[in-house]
Amino acid sequence: MRDAVTKLIRNYDVTGRYLDRDAMDKLKTYFESGTARITAAAVINANSPVIVKKAGSQLFEEVPELIRPGGNAYTTRRYSACLRDMDYYLRYASYALVAGDTNVLDERVLQGLRETYNSLGVPIGPTVRGIQIMKEMVKELVFEAGVSDTSFVDEPFDHMTRELSEVSV
Numbered sequence: 001m002r003d004a005v006t007k008l009i010r011n012y013d014v015t016g017r018y019l020d021r022d023a024m025d026k027l028k029t030y031f032e033s034g035t036a037r038i039t040a041a042a043v044i045n046a047n048s049p050v051i052v053k054k055a056g057s058q059l060f061e062e063v064p065e066l067i068r069p070g071g072n073a074y075t076t077r078r079y080s081a082c083l084r085d086m087d088y089y090l091r092y093a094s095y096a097l098v099a100g101d102t103n104v105l106d107e108r109v110l111q112g113l114r115e116t117y118n119s120l121g122v123p124i125g126p127t128v129r130g131i132q133i134m135k136e137m138v139k140e141l142v143f144e145a146g147v148s149d150t151s152f153v154d155e156p157f158d159h160m161t162r163e164l165s166e167v168s169v
């Protein structure tokens with residue numbers, strides 16, 4: 001698993017370089033955004049059950065066939081599996097936000113996921129939509145918590161969306 005700092009150090013170590021101006025700029029950006037990243041993690045931690053529940057409801061409202069007979073989230077078992085997956089995405093997004101790097105998502109969440117989803121018939125499009133709904137909710141909460149620029153929140157959610165959609169095509 002990697003974070004913004006270990007990634008940078010590894011890149012410089014590979015070529016035996018001291019940390020130069022460019023490295024300092026990257027480190028500064030990361031550390032300056034530290035408080036906002038922690039706020040985001042705190043907001044997610046304090047609201048995760050509500051976020052997952054509300055995002056799920058919105059998703060099923062937008063794509064009602066998911067929970068109708070024949071839908072992938074039909075039956076309580078699959079309905080719960082779907083919300084559990086949403087909870088995974090949210091929790092790992094909070095890790096990636098703190099790390100300032102999406103590597104944790106590649107290693108712990110996305111690896112092999114496409115194969116699993118394809119073999120179980122879990123539709124990618126609505127999954128991606130669910131992730132995006134959670135992103136919007138988190139951004140709003142982070143903004144309400146006093147962080148004016150919430151653009152950094154996009155990264156992990158968009159990364160999961162991109163990786164999932166890329167393979168579905």
Ligand SMILES: CCC1=C(C)/C(=C/C2=NC(=C\c3[nH]c(/C=C4\NC(=O)[C@H](C)[C@H]4CC)c(C)c3CCC(=O)O)/C(CCC(=O)O)=C2C)NC1=O
Nearest residue numbers: 066072073078081082085088108109116120122126127130
């Ligand atoms: C931490 C990393 C991690 C991830 C990401 C993960 C995902 C994951 N989701 C699964 C199933 C599932 N995932 C869904 C999800 C959905 N169905 C829909 O229609 C919606 C679009 C969507 C919710 C948004 C469903 C319904 C199942 C059960 C499918 C089945 O068993 O038929 C499975 C198969 C095994 C199981 O049911 O537990 C895995 C491995 N597991 C992990 O350990």
